[in-house]
Amino acid sequence: MKVEGRIIGISGPTVSVDCEGLRLYDRVVVGRDRLCGEVVRIERQKAIVQVYENTLGLAVGEPVEGLGLPLTVKLGPGLLGNLFDGLQRPLEALRAASGPFIRSGYDPFPLDCDRPWQFEPLKGVGDTVASGEPLGAVAEGPFRHLLFAPASGKIASLNAGEFTLRQPLGHLEDGTVLRGWQEWPARKPRPYVRKRAPEQPLVTGQRCLDFLFPLVRGGTAIFPGGFGTGKTVLEQSLAKYADVDVVIYVGCGERGNEMAELLDEIVSLKDPWTDGPLMERTLIVANTSNMPVAAREASLYTAVTVAEYYRDMGLHVLLLADSVSRWAEALREISSSLEEMPGEEGYPTYLNSRLAGFFERAGLVETASGDLGSLSMVLAVSPPGGDFTEPVTQACLRAAGAFYMLDTALAHSRHFPAVHWGQSYSLYASELMAHFAETVSSRWPELVSRCRDLLLREQGVREVAEIVGLEGLQDADRLLIRVAERIRRDFLCQNAYTSEAFSTPEQTLNRISAIVDAYERASQRLEDDGLLDEALAELDRE
């Protein structure tokens, strides 16, 4: 139901309107430029609207229109391979409409309505469908894109063959029109039959992560790090190489040039797992730091809703966000313009619950069509001053299953990915160990503990070396330092710009076993004839 009113006050991204009949979280069109907004608070005779576009130039007295619908995401075939802003406006279409700069008031439809699709029905006339059950499928790139019933009922008509998103597919007996696309409220999680405990690994192609801190399909991970510690490069490596079906990448309040760079690379690269174009499996949501703050807050929800939609088709989806801190800051800016009581460091007190609710949308689920689909999340965190005790990092730590700490000192010595092996952890490690032992090599668990042990012992020996000098160490300890150096340089470090940017679990295992085996031989040699130089030479021999 549409309602109309007027603007009575403006403060930054929030606008107060005199409009009766609005409901909380209804979508509102604000002003003559028709800016998009959402109702965030209702008082008697007055509602506060959070506006997702630049409010500059907006005047008191301009008209407001409540649409009677919440903020929704439009879901249908043709989403993959595209770029959207935080409100799901297609950036290419925006560019065609308003030139190289983004101006307010444009709202192109996110899906291509003229592209023909071949529809294969799974149901027929007279069948009963439940809401969320697949009606049929179209081929979107390599994927079987399922189209779901919007409501329960008996099918009265259902077309097959070629159609565009403009045309209805059919209708139910109660008159509900069946379309190729649907709308879903961004802030409402999509339903599933039941959640399952995640079990399969999510191979990232990063040796350090796969080997020491493995990730699981349906799991969540965060990596906090100060600026220059390689968060973005790591996120982008995951976007390129992770073993999943669909990747949703959210550039949330980050650099515009980096989005240009990511786009440039993804377009030219191939998926290492299927050899198809990488762009076919990727969707990018870009809300750079200078784009409106409120849309930045919405961008994570837009992205996660699309991710859930693909999960519901029985696909494995990875959501990457860079970074959650910018999202939390947007939340803080909005909260402060609403004059809410601030919590820690000015963040609203609902930061924790909002974040926890967001993390909960990840998981391995049984879908309505009986398949298994997963939604995994890997989120970058940018703690101010590199200080991990700040509220956003702490809130994320409580919810995430894996923690990759990016270390400034490692980054300064150009050790990339700068994942600190002592501080990071993965709660999935023990469950996945058996899986890797079975599928890759039975030596996997033993090598992991050997590797950890060597790195840990080296730390102790280094402390001694700082006092007595390297020369003052025992030969065995010097050998240990050398092997730890090799593990760090040749195994944990991985150059994201060369052919070794991606490593299969087999390659990862071969590399670490070569180093550990060489160390065994060298230690033996040292024990046998006591010559350190010989032993060191043995270590460097492949």
Add this chain to the structure above:
Amino acid sequence: MRLCEHRYQSIGAIRSPLLIVERVIESRIGETVSILGPQGEKLEGEVLRIDGQTVLLQVFGETRGLDIRYSTVIFSDAVKKAPVSMACLGRVFNGSFQPVDGRRMFVPEKWLPISGYPINPVARARPEEFIETGYSAIDGLNTLVRGQKLPVFSCAGLPAREIAAGILRQARLSGGGDFVVVFAALGLTHREYSLYMEVLQAMRGGFVAFVNLADEPVVERLLAPRLALTLAEFLAFEKAMDVLVLVTDMVNYCDALREISTSREELPGRRGYPGYLYSDLASLYERAGRLKGVPGSVTMLPVATMPEDDITHPIPDLTGYITEGQVVLSRDLHQRGIFPPIDVLPSLSRLMQRGIGEGRTRSDHRALANALYRHYARGRELRQLEAIVGREGMGSADINILSFAEAFERRFIHQGEERRTIAQTLDVGFALLKEFALEGG
């Protein structure tokens, strides 16, 4: 469109740069207003917040002498715009775009809103053309490219000014073209300003300066960089020029923002800076870049003097999160007489990867940069060890690395007044590796 001028004499309160006007019938957020003081003095201002018929204004310029009874506010119905034209070249303006070089105001070609519009990420061209700054520490190890934003983080007493001036003097595009410099001086002392002006006058590609000295209105400090960037975008994207925007000092900008935010009674964030400092800084820095299918570029070089030499202070911290790397100056190198005293370990250029190598600089550039970096980082690590055990307690290989680190600082980073081409920079690097028989040489 309003049919007549809206004039109000209903000022409710004056709080230094802020004015509250009551019983205003229509007003826009960001609208420019003129304020006539009791003595007939004319000031400009902007609408910050509207609550029903009460409007909060921010006044640019000196508010001394304003009163509630006689002062008049005139609403313009338009947001703040800057006049732009090619005739700006070679001129010096204050933070309100008034000429201060003794010449007359130019005739504007057009008026552009000073807050600009965000560049659509899909319209951005990837920055990758090498800029030769003439400094080895930058060209060799932290390469700057066209369309990048690379801040200089300095500490009080370090020669950031000389380095910035040196870059202005020496920077060349890989094709050999020159830059137009747009200079925003924020809260500078007169002495610093004169030094910069000397360099600007000698720029071959031309310059435009927006000057807000330490004793001029604080609010104009927020305006000057926006005017500078609006003009820079015009010159770059409409006139196809390569523009280098130098903004100094960002700390004065942020302090001005904090001052205004406090008088607006907003909730303070870290160290009293407003919670939106990140978004506000991004609205400046993100205006650097290149566009697909458009020849010009905006490259940005902000200078920030880190308070207490602390890189985790909110200003350098948030800047580092937005910009594509940073050039960090070191007090230690400066004290040892090294110029430019650039500490290459915490310095970084995120866009370097694509800006170097075959066809850009030289095919051996990347390997050399990695080798120099690795050995120097090791040398710095060993220095700490040396401080404990002494040089005598160390092995010959370690001593070699220590001597290399020393020579690297003295001969690669240090260059005094000399300008090095990229080929010279790379040659010095290779010579060093060879001399110390280090791998990569």
